[in-house]
Amino acid sequence: MDSNTEKIFFSYSETETEKFASEIAASLEVGSTVLLRGDLGAGKTVFSRGFARGLGCDDTLSSPTYTIVQEYMLPGNHRLYHMDLYRIADANSALGFGVDEFIDDPKAFKLIEWPERIESLLPQKCINVQIIHKGDEEREIRVKR
Ligand SMILES: Nc1ncnc2c1ncn2[C@@H]1O[C@H](COP(=O)(O)OP(=O)(O)OP(=O)(O)O)[C@@H](O)[C@H]1O
Ligand SMILES: [Mg+2]
16 A cells, blocks of 8 residues: 555444454554554454454453453564553543653554544654444445545
């Protein structure tokens, strides 16, 4: 995919979202940061699960709601940091738990749910994923690099 292009995908099931996410993941370089935007229940964690699988992660990704950051080991000694910032008030409280160390790790993939909480700390070059709830099982997924 070229830079500045937007890819729009319509998903009709959790499985389709996971598969789409795994394909996106497989196309990214180590160090990439993916921002996941969308309402509660849109499918950000479902997307993350497929994404982790696309990176060859053996563990099943779970919702990190109460842990904020969940770390997964990947083949090649790489890591995936999955962050859920829903309960984080702002950039300052995120710095309080050291969010910058995760974001700055060049050997890790970063997946961030609720990046709105730390807008000022986000790297310039991110992959933006927006998930829109269209119906019971229908989602519109926009990926912008
Ligand atoms: N096409 C679809 N893609 C993804 N999830 C879907 C789809 N259709 C139905 N779902 C359901 O929508 C829900 C998505 O939940 P998920 O935890 O991924 O949302 P979330 O965006 O991470 O929410 P939160 O902000 O609370 O973390 C799941 O229950 C899933 O089964
Ligand atoms: Mg979630």
